[in-house]
Amino acid sequence: MDILLQFLLLVVGFVMLMKGADWFVDGASKIADKFGIPHLVIGLTIVAFGTSAPEAAVSISAALKGSVDLAISNVLGSNIMNVLLILGLASIIYPLAVKPSSMKIDIPFVFGISILLLVFGVLDGQIGRVEGLIFLALLIIDIVYMIKMAMSGKGEAEEIEEADENDTIPKLLALILIGGVMIVWGSDITVNAATAIAQKFGMSERLIGLTIVAFGTSLPELVTSCVAASKKETDIAVGNIVGSNLFNILFVLGSTAVITPIAYESAFIFDNVIAILVMAVLWVLACNKEKKVNRTGGIIMLVMYAAYFVKLIM
Numbered sequence: 001m002d003i004l005l006q007f008l009l010l011v012v013g014f015v016m017l018m019k020g021a022d023w024f025v026d027g028a029s030k031i032a033d034k035f036g037i038p039h040l041v042i043g044l045t046i047v048a049f050g051t052s053a054p055e056a057a058v059s060i061s062a063a064l065k066g067s068v069d070l071a072i073s074n075v076l077g078s079n080i081m082n083v084l085l086i087l088g089l090a091s092i093i094y095p096l097a098v099k100p101s102s103m104k105i106d107i108p109f110v111f112g113i114s115i116l117l118l119v120f121g122v123l124d125g126q127i128g129r130v131e132g133l134i135f136l137a138l139l140i141i142d143i144v145y146m147i148k149m150a151m152s153g154k155g156e157a158e159e160i161e162e163a164d165e166n167d168t169i170p171k172l173l174a175l176i177l178i179g180g181v182m183i184v185w186g187s188d189i190t191v192n193a194a195t196a197i198a199q200k201f202g203m204s205e206r207l208i209g210l211t212i213v214a215f216g217t218s219l220p221e222l223v224t225s226c227v228a229a230s231k232k233e234t235d236i237a238v239g240n241i242v243g244s245n246l247f248n249i250l251f252v253l254g255s256t257a258v259i260t261p262i263a264y265e266s267a268f269i270f271d272n273v274i275a276i277l278v279m280a281v282l283w284v285l286a287c288n289k290e291k292k293v294n295r296t297g298g299i300i301m302l303v304m305y306a307a308y309f310v311k312l313i314m
Contacts, residue, residue, distance in 0.1 A: 006196045013190030014216040017054040020182025021220070025050030027175030030167050052247040054217040057187030059256045062209075067195055068263040072127070073209025075252050076271040078218045079114070079245045080210075083278040084305035086222050090229035090237045091298030098238050098286040098293065101149070106242045107286075111279040113138065113249050118272040121264030132257025139250035190216065206267055207312055218244075238286075238293070245279070274308060 028046045055078055062070035090096060098107075113135070120131045190213065198208040221244050225237040256262055281304065285297035293301075 003197065003200050006193045006200070009189050010193040010197065010212070010216070013186045013188075013193055014054075014219065016182045016186025017057060017190065017217065018220060020179045020186055021050050021053040022179070023175045024053065024179030024183060027172040027179060031169065031172045031176070034167070034169070034172075049247070049251060051220060051244065052251050053183050054187070054220070055248055056252045056255060057183045058190055058213060058217055059252050059262075060259055061184075061187040061191045062205075063256050063260045063262050065191060065195075067191060067205055069205035069265060070191060070194060070209040070213060071256055071262050072121075072253070072264060072268055073206045073271065074213050074217060075248045076268065076275050077210035077214025078221075079248055079275045080271070080278055080308065081214050081218050081305070082221055082241045082245055083282050084301045084308070086218065086225050087238065087241055087282065087293065088298045088301030088305060089222075090225045091293045091301070092295050093226060093229040094232055095290075095295060096229065096238050096286075096293040098291050100291070102238060102242055103283065103286060103291065106239075106246070107279055107283045109142070110242055110245045110249070111276060111283070113246070114272065114276040114279060117249055117253065118269065118276065121268060121272065124264070126261050126263050127253055127257040128261040129258050132254045132261075135250045135254030136258065139247070139254060142246065142250070204267075206265070206271075210271060210312060211309070242282075278304070 025046060028050065032046060055074055058074050059071040062068070062074070087096065116134075117127070120127055124131070194208045194213050195205065197203070197212070198205050221241060224240050228237040228240070253262070278301075281301065282293070285293045285300065288294075
């Protein structure tokens, strides 16, 4: 019964993370809209940060509790799952178009920062505060660049829902507060339950983080990408995933490392290399005349994820 309770708590934690992030982003973006902040800036900052809030909360909570393997495995597992599983499924639903800017800039950038994460981890055996600050600095540079590109008409920001007369400041502040509490509380429940499950089954925190926790925190990306693919809005699917992977490394690990240094275990080298490889695979699969990841590419990615998953549990 105890293990069933832990799985139930894990699901509750995931739900709190997702709903909390949704309410937090909704409240914050509408308040920003009321104060006349351009939608472009809101989409590239508040919305983007909010969608990475579950991974950030889990990683920070795990690091503070001493569950260091969960802190990094959650990010690496999410990044691998985002590309191979989520984009694999989405491209089978409908071939995914990849924008020229993603091919030239976004995918290579995520590829590069994934290598940087590996270098930092191997050299120091940890992601310390200096490395965290470097990640956050790169994130700021990227956001400024995206805003400039969007303002020049060469890029896009995620659309947001405009505030209306029913959205009063007290109501929106309540949404932000409740959402924030749910994110923090949900992350605490998630980390405790995942750790308990790992101990009960003799599984490592690394394995739990790379699979169960990564899947739970990647649920928003899974839903968003598959729905976008079903509506044939395929550029949203790819942009959503690439942006999520970028924020997972620069924002999630960057902010976590600034708060408390994260030990980088040697076991993560393999997962980090796979995270680098999947970005290269995504680029190669989209490198055709149509600039699309077709159904064959989707099958290849799903087979790769199945092989990676088997390797994890063997």
